[in-house]
Amino acid sequence: MMNLNSPLFDRIRSKPNAEEVRAEQEPVCQHPACRRKGEFRAPKGRDHEGEFYLFCLEHVKEYNQSYNYFAGMTDAAVQSYQKDALTGHRPTWNISVTGAGLGAESKVDAATLLRAKLERLRRAREAAAAEARVRPVGKAALKALEALGLDETADKALVRRRFKELAKRLHPDLNEGDRSREEKLRAIIDAYNYLKTVGLA
Ligand SMILES: [Zn+2]
Structure with a gap:
C-alpha cells in the first residue's frame, strides 16, 4: 500500500493542477464577468503610469474608446501637457500588446483620441480668443x-x-x-x- 505521508506524495499534491497553471500563464480579461484571455494591455491612467489592465480584444477596444486621459485635469494642466506634446513629450501610456497585428489598432485608438481631443481644445480656445477680441x-x-x-x-x-x-x-x-x-x-x-x-x- 502507498504511504500517503511520503515526501513524494506531498510534492505531487502541492503541485498546481493543469488549469491553475494555465490560468497563471494566460491571465483572464479583467472586465467583470468576461472569461476570455486577457491578452491586451490597457493603461490604468494618469497617476498610474506604467500600470496596466489586461483585457480581451473586445474589452480593450471598449476601454480605449472610453479612455479619457484628461478627466479631472485643470485647463492649465491640459495646456502644459499639450505644450509638452508639441515639443516631443511621449505619453507613457502607449499600449504595447503581446498579440501581433490587432495590437496596433488599440494603440492607434488611444493616440487618435488624444489628438482629436487636443485639436478640439485648441479650436475652442481660438474661438474664445477671437470672440473676446472682436x-x-x-x-x-x-x-x-x-x-x-x-x-x-x-x-x-x-x-x-x-x-x-x-x-x-x-x-x-x-x-x-x-x-x-x-x-x-x-x-x-x-x-x-x-x-x-x-x-x-
Ligand atoms: Zn473581455
Whole structure:
C-alpha cells in the first residue's frame, strides 16, 4: 500500500493542477464577468503610469474608446501637457500588446483620441480668443456684466456659470425672505436676460 505521508506524495499534491497553471500563464480579461484571455494591455491612467489592465480584444477596444486621459485635469494642466506634446513629450501610456497585428489598432485608438481631443481644445480656445477680441461691448452690456461681477472679457460660458452660481446663492429658499437678497437676485436675472438678448450669454 502507498504511504500517503511520503515526501513524494506531498510534492505531487502541492503541485498546481493543469488549469491553475494555465490560468497563471494566460491571465483572464479583467472586465467583470468576461472569461476570455486577457491578452491586451490597457493603461490604468494618469497617476498610474506604467500600470496596466489586461483585457480581451473586445474589452480593450471598449476601454480605449472610453479612455479619457484628461478627466479631472485643470485647463492649465491640459495646456502644459499639450505644450509638452508639441515639443516631443511621449505619453507613457502607449499600449504595447503581446498579440501581433490587432495590437496596433488599440494603440492607434488611444493616440487618435488624444489628438482629436487636443485639436478640439485648441479650436475652442481660438474661438474664445477671437470672440473676446472682436466683440464690441456696449455700455448696457458692460453694466449687466458688472452686475454679475464680470467684465467685457467674460465669455458666454463664464457668464452662464456665474449667473447660475449667483442665482443659487441668492435663491429665496435659502435666504428666508431676505428682501435685499431678493432684489439682488432680480437684478442678476435682469442682467442675465439682457446679456442673452445681445448674444453675450
Ligand atoms: Zn473581455
